[in-house]
Amino acid sequence: MGCRPRNPEAKGDRVSGGNNKHYRDATRLVTGGRRPEWTQRIVNPPVWRASTILYDNVAQLRDSATRDTHHRLFYGRKGTPTQWALAEALTDLEPGAEATFLYPSGVAAISAALLAVLSPGDELLLPDSVYDPTRGFATGFLKRFGITTRFYDPTVGAGIADLISDTTRAIFMESPGSLTFEVQDIPAIVAVAKEHGLVTLLDNTWATPLLFPAIEKGIDLTILACTKYVVGHSDVMMGSVTATPELWQTLRSTSFALGQTVSPDDAWLGSRGLRTMGVRLAQHGKSALTIAQWLQSRPEVARVLHPALDTCPGSDIFHRDFKGASGLFGFVFNGGDEESRAAFIDALDLFGIGYSWGGFESLATPVDPQRIRTATRWEAEGPAVRLQIGLEDTDDLIADLEQALACIRTRP
Numbered sequence: 001m002g003c004r005p006r007n008p009e010a011k012g013d014r015v016s017g018g019n020n021k022h023y024r025d026a027t028r029l030v031t032g033g034r035r036p037e038w039t040q041r042i043v044n045p046p047v048w049r050a051s052t053i054l055y056d057n058v059a060q061l062r063d064s065a066t067r068d069t070h071h072r073l074f075y076g077r078k079g080t081p082t083q084w085a086l087a088e089a090l091t092d093l094e095p096g097a098e099a100t101f102l103y104p105s106g107v108a109a110i111s112a113a114l115l116a117v118l119s120p121g122d123e124l125l126l127p128d129s130v131y132d133p134t135r136g137f138a139t140g141f142l143k144r145f146g147i148t149t150r151f152y153d154p155t156v157g158a159g160i161a162d163l164i165s166d167t168t169r170a171i172f173m174e175s176p177g178s179l180t181f182e183v184q185d186i187p188a189i190v191a192v193a194k195e196h197g198l199v200t201l202l203d204n205t206w207a208t209p210l211l212f213p214a215i216e217k218g219i220d221l222t223i224l225a226c227t228k229y230v231v232g233h234s235d236v237m238m239g240s241v242t243a244t245p246e247l248w249q250t251l252r253s254t255s256f257a258l259g260q261t262v263s264p265d266d267a268w269l270g271s272r273g274l275r276t277m278g279v280r281l282a283q284h285g286k287s288a289l290t291i292a293q294w295l296q297s298r299p300e301v302a303r304v305l306h307p308a309l310d311t312c313p314g315s316d317i318f319h320r321d322f323k324g325a326s327g328l329f330g331f332v333f334n335g336g337d338e339e340s341r342a343a344f345i346d347a348l349d350l351f352g353i354g355y356s357w358g359g360f361e362s363l364a365t366p367v368d369p370q371r372i373r374t375a376t377r378w379e380a381e382g383p384a385v386r387l388q389i390g391l392e393d394t395d396d397l398i399a400d401l402e403q404a405l406a407c408i409r410t411r412p
């Protein structure tokens with residue numbers, strides 16, 4: 001008698017659907033969402049495009065409307081196996097999570113998560129380092145609906161307890177912070193939140209569950225701008241929120257009420273990207289750290305804002321809580337002005353100039369945290385730049401940065 005698989009049901013695509021939880025991350029990335037009933041034995045879940053789903057008769061249509069639509073064809077907006085497969089694969093990466101909802105952008109995911117847990121009269125705590133459109137949603141949209149926002153120092157840690165009032169309902173975190181990369185003490189903030197019965201939300205786009213499994217660390221709603229590392233190829237907008245069992249139904253009903261849905265084509269590209277996210281992220285992380293260390297040795301650079309380097313606030317927390325770093329970081333020039341910074345960025349050959357990050361290609365953007373902050377002051381030795389390190393050869397990227405730095409030194 002020959003050897004048999006330990007699990008007779010297991011054969012590549014049959015390891016999905018919750019049967020892959022005991023495997024490590026890399027295996028879960030490969031197997032997630034590939035249920036045979038969704039893939040029809042095609043390796044990656046194919047594109048099931050649909051708006052209308054047909055019923056045999058009126059009785060069946062009426063009966064269908066009374067039953068739960070989770071993983072059941074009902075109407076295109078509620079998804080097809082293509083979206084369910086990606087959502088399930090993302091959930092598989094978050095031990096302790098119930099399920100994941102997909103959105104047409106990261107910002108849509110952030111706004112739906114906040115609307116799911118906040119009501120008029122509530123107060124939201126937001127870190128001062130938060131992604132600017134998140135700040136804008138809170139101070140603009142949420143304010144109109146009677147929800148107030150209090151900004152806090154991202155390095156506050158357990159001190160967040162002093163900011164909680166009778167109306168505080170939720171604490172939002174983003175670690176490391178957009179543009180400035182402060183690492184937050186998430187375990188300390190989560191402990192305070194649990195003590196006060198508050199909901200915690202995390203924008204985990206930078207780390208992804210591979211470097212920071214948020215639900216396991218006590219977060220209630222974890223958000224990804226899938227546009228970045230999940231998709232990984234700078235060609236799709238998408239977001240996700242993964243929820244605990246306690247908050248899943250609230251998130252789901254709010255998101256359906258808002259009409260949120262993603263195109264099956266985009267979900268398919270998301271699943272395709274996800275399979276290689278682990279190897280891409282490892283390479284982004286390795287290259288970015290090499291370049292960050294090189295920049296640290298340059299006289300033109302005052303400070304490198306990379307969470308793994310001790311020049312970045314919270315780097316001790318980073319080494320305690322994260323499994324590694326991804327490919328986005330910043331640095332501050334040693335003096336100079338707006339013009340010298342623009343001259344440096346314009347002189348780069350391999351770094352594109354543009355928003356977003358997480359794709360295979362390198363990018364450089366000017367950042368101006370002092371224009372945004374309200375609870376803390378951004379003090380710096382010179383202007384700042386954010387770098388997204390792509391999958392190009394590290395020596396080529398360093399040579400490019402070196403020639404651009406030389407350019408500003410020799411500027412008339």
Ligand SMILES: Cc1ncc(COP(=O)(O)O)c(C=O)c1O
Binds near residue numbers: 105
């Ligand atoms: C930290 C962070 N969160 C969320 C988003 C929003 O994602 P999207 O552009 O998909 O709306 C971004 C986009 O740059 C981001 O940097």
